[in-house]
Amino acid sequence: MNILSVRNLKKYYNTGENKVKALDGVDLDIRKGEFLAIVGTSGSGKSTLLHMLGGLDNPTSGEVIIDGRNISGLSRDELTIYRRRKIGFVFQNYNLLPLMNVYENIVLPIKLDGIKPDNNYIEEILKLLKLEDKKYFMPNQLSGGQQQRVALARALAIKPAIILADVNWCSLFGCVSSV
Ligand SMILES: Nc1ncnc2c1ncn2[C@@H]1O[C@H](COP(=O)(O)OP(=O)(O)O)[C@@H](O)[C@H]1O
Ligand SMILES: [Mg+2]
Known part of the structure; x- marks a missing residue:
């Protein structure tokens, strides 16, 4: 399919x-x-x-x-809801909210949908992306790669049908030379 x-x-x-x-x-x-x-x-x-x-x-x-x-x-409103539930989007510039910590950024789309976050699942994602010790950090206290991983965690947290990630591969997984 x-x-x-x-x-x-x-x-x-x-x-x-x-x-x-x-x-x-x-x-x-x-x-x-x-x-x-x-x-x-x-x-x-x-x-x-x-x-x-x-x-x-x-x-x-x-x-x-x-x-x-x-x-x-889809109409504009239908598209907004569809996007929030089905599509995990990681922006090239991360689009993290500067006044919210890592955890709050990750659960924001879920809360906008009126759903209670599955905290066990969020913990799993944080571990997977090596962010478990950054949960209460603010975005400006993180490196570029860490911010990008928070954006990825936020996209994963909604359990989307598809993830679209406009990412710099090197800052996610590391490269010998930076680009
Ligand atoms: N809002 C816009 N208005 C006019 N031209 C744009 C706009 N966004 C992108 N472009 C142009 O479209 C082309 C593709 O851009 P983009 O999709 O950002 O490339 P990439 O992500 O591969 O670097 C570029 O030539 C860019 O200048
Ligand atoms: Mg681009």
Whole structure:
């Protein structure tokens, strides 16, 4: 079964005389359980694609189907709820709330949905991402890689159908040279 399908997806940016075809007819199928990395040079359209897949921005044309639902057909409100329950999104700039600690950031989307956090599961995620001793730290007390892992923990905590992560691989898992 495909957890995500994309058909002829286009995103053209028209800012005055600067026309950019950021995506120009993307087709993609991702099966349930599949792990896929999209690699490309800076400016090649990776973030744009992820934003379209996550319903964060509207494509110029084309279809995005996640877990059997065509998200292009959803209203704004439906999309907000669908996104919060089904899609774990890790932003390129992490988007952590600066006045909330690590734990509060992680459980925020769950609480917005009026659900009680599964604290055993949250502890498991914190251990997995080596953040168990940072639970009560504020984002500005963390390294870039640690902040990115908090953003990943927040995405995992909602038990989403799919995780879309706009990540720097090196800051997550370490590289010999930094990029
Ligand atoms: N909001 C925007 N307005 C105009 N052009 C944009 C906008 N966002 C991205 N672009 C352009 O789209 C192209 C792809 O950008 P992006 O998806 O951010 O690339 P990547 O994430 O692969 O580095 C770039 O040429 C960029 O300048
Ligand atoms: Mg990018």
